[in-house]
Amino acid sequence: MKHTETKPCITLAAYIHSFWELKGDDSDSQWERIFPDGCPGIVINLGEPCKTDNGLATMDHGKTYVVGAMSSFKDSFIDRNTHLLGVCLKPAVFSSFYNYAPQNELTNHTFEFDSPHSFDIGKINNDSAAYLNRYFLDRKRSLNESLQSVLNDIHISKGNVNIYEISKKNFITVRQLERAFKTHIGLTPKEYVNIIRFQSALSMMSDVRQKKSLSDIAFECGFYDHAHLSNEIKRHTGLTPSQF
Incomplete structure (x- = not known):
């Protein structure tokens, strides 16, 4: 391929x-x-x-x-x-x-x-x-600037962010943010944040130069513990960390 x-x-x-x-x-x-x-x-x-x-x-x-x-x-x-x-x-x-x-x-x-x-x-x-x-x-038409600002904050934090706090920072209610995500992204803010955080962990796992343990990666990415990260990997990939 x-x-x-x-x-x-x-x-x-x-x-x-x-x-x-x-x-x-x-x-x-x-x-x-x-x-x-x-x-x-x-x-x-x-x-x-x-x-x-x-x-x-x-x-x-x-x-x-x-x-x-x-x-x-x-x-x-x-x-x-x-x-x-x-x-x-x-x-x-x-x-x-x-x-x-x-x-x-x-x-x-x-x-x-x-x-x-x-x-x-x-x-x-x-x-x-x-x-x-x-x-x-x-x-091409113009971007939704208010939503782009929220997305930028999520990506800068690599998904390690509180939905309420990010809504407050961008002068939008959580309910308004949920509606915007539903219409323009197709995921809830929580789902999107979890995916970005998962992708951040995935990137660290794939970086052979770092050689970090799963516990270290879980801590750096804001997961509760090793088991929490393992469950998220399983949910998003269908694989256990060792299979991945």
């Missing part, structure tokens, strides 16, 4: 993490697992039909799909005929490009886009990065 990423143009940097491409090869014939990161995405299938959402959905050739933010892991089946091209959007920016649906209606699911929102398979095959940059530049 070959996975490559390309950064968007500078004008889209605040909206899009990356454009990515995944191609299977002769050694592939297995389920691949992805973990939640709080981000939605758009995917076009350039290869054979591909099963996703743990086998509950199939992406067909030439079709474009919207992928909601995930609250847990999901598996997709990758084989030699798999060829996917996708866009990893940043949290809370979907509505800056589309008038489609509240994000909570998309959470943990993959839905086929209708024609007005779909990518042009002919143009995307010629120069995918140039096409995607132009596609999103033509649709």
Whole structure:
């Protein structure tokens, strides 16, 4: 399996993490697992039909799909005929490009886009990065600045933050914040904070230079103890720390 990423143009940097491409090869014939990161995405299938959402959905050739933010892991089946091209959007920016649906209606699911929102398979095959940059530049609207400020605080703290305190700091009630997250992110503030904290721990676990114990990582990331972190890893990945 070959996975490559390309950064968007500078004008889209605040909206899009990356454009990515995944191609299977002769050694592939297995389920691949992805973990939640709080981000939605758009995917076009350039290869054979591909099963996703743990086998509950199939992406067909030439079709474009919207992928909601995930609250847990999901598996997709990758084989030699798999060829996917996708866009990893940043949290809370979907509505800056589309008038489609509240994000909570998309959470943990993959839905086929209708024609007005779909990518042009002919143009995307010629120069995918140039096409995607132009596609999103033509649709770009302003960001939700108040929500971006909240997200920035969550990321700076690496998810080790109190929802009430962050609401107070940004002059918004917890109820208002919950509604904004439901509409623009598809997760509750608590779910999102937990995912960011999990991702922070995951990054530390993957850094072979640090060689920190699970207890040290749990402490630094704000988990109650080693067991609390282990349970969060299991919930978000389906794996125990030792399996991971």
